[in-house]
Amino acid sequence: MQFTSIILILHNLNNKHVLLFKEKSALRNYLSAQKETNKTIGFVPTMGALHEGHLSLIEFAQSACDLVVVSIFVNPTQFNNEDDLEKYPRTLDSDIQLIKSKFPKNVIVFAPSAHEVYGENISSSQFNFGPVASFMEGKYRNGHFDGVGTIVKKLFEMVKPHKAFFGEKDFQQLLIIKKLVELTKLPIEVIGCKINREKSGLARSSRNALLSNKDRLESAFIYQTLQQAKANFGTKSVKEIERDIKTAFERHPLLKLEYFEVANAHTLEPFSNKKEQYRAFIAAYANNVRLIDNIALN
Known part of the structure; x- marks a missing residue:
């Protein structure tokens, strides 16, 4: 099967590499070929600026799946504050290097543009998540969970993983995503992973x-x-x-x-x-x- 130049194979001095996809069509083609060999696909969605907490999710996903997809995408529709969106750290190159150094095999990166994900209309869909969305983050961040539901649904439909892994630091988000899978009837197992902390106890973020x-x-x-x-x-x-x-x-x-x-x-x-x-x-x-x-x- 031929793949386009969207797939970039990045090498370092130790000849480790990581596959990087920027277009969903190439990603789908690659993953379809992997599924034909009965490989299980794990998925770790992130907004980048990777840290040890993310790495623990990837490691756990690797233990449960044959291949792990890590998405890196700062999603504009889940920010209710433009300043917060602008300040959010974007470190794609160093994120890729970190993944490459820690996981030399069976991890690929999906780093699409906003246009690739949303097309011309960067906006949220509306979801009826019920009471779970009305407390805490739902109360203080208007529209936040519609943005989360929109991007996670889009990513789930692009990657079509068997299992998806989320940290319990965003515990309310974890419940929202489980509700999303229930509402959409997507055949994905959502797995919560314990909070990873710095030595001081501060939750990694x-x-x-x-x-x-x-x-x-x-x-x-x-x-x-x-x-x-x-x-x-x-x-x-x-x-x-x-x-x-x-x-x-x-x-x-x-x-x-x-x-x-x-x-x-x-x-x-x-x-x-x-x-x-x-x-x-x-x-x-x-x-x-x-x-x-x-x-x-x-």
């Missing part, structure tokens, strides 16, 4: 690259307060825990709390009784960098 070294260390306070909430969940009421967290952030010299929520781990509905499974969720700003994190409480 591409946005961390926007923090100064000092702010990065200070931002570990987010995880520390989540651990405090977990420790107190058995002895204090949820209202007391919420009050303690808000007070702690009010006293912090850098971090500004956007929200702290204790929510049902399956529906994201507010706390009702401790017989259910719950998680605590935080969104906070370190200067102008927005950070999110969460932890299982019981």
Whole structure:
């Protein structure tokens, strides 16, 4: 089978290589040929600026699949703030080098342009994700989950993976994507992977690259307060825990709390009784960098 020059084979001194696709037609042709040999396809969608958290997703995907596709695409429709979109780090060359150094076999990169993904109409479709989309990120980032649903659906239809892997740092997004697969009836298994953290406890995120070294260390306070909430969940009421967290952030010299929520781990509905499974969720700003994190409480 002939493939176009859209496939770029990149070499380094050790002769490692990674396949890079920029057009969906070439990607589909290549993956169709792989599926004909009964290979299972895993998919790790990213917005680039790769870090150890992404690498752990790719590694887990490799353990479960024969071939892993990593998409690198900063999706404009899931940003409700133009400044946030402009500031988001774009590091495609170094991302490819990182993948090449860590995964010399069975990983390919899909890095399309916005035009390749959306054509002339860069806009979101609307989805009925139900109550799970109305809390937290859905409340504070208008249109965010329609943007997420739009791009993930498009990427799923382009890649057609057997399994897709997402980090639990974006836990609400993980539930949204599972709902998306349910709504669209796409034959894809969505797998959540545990949060990967820096030594300080700060959840790894591409946005961390926007923090100064000092702010990065200070931002570990987010995880520390989540651990405090977990420790107190058995002895204090949820209202007391919420009050303690808000007070702690009010006293912090850098971090500004956007929200702290204790929510049902399956529906994201507010706390009702401790017989259910719950998680605590935080969104906070370190200067102008927005950070999110969460932890299982019981």
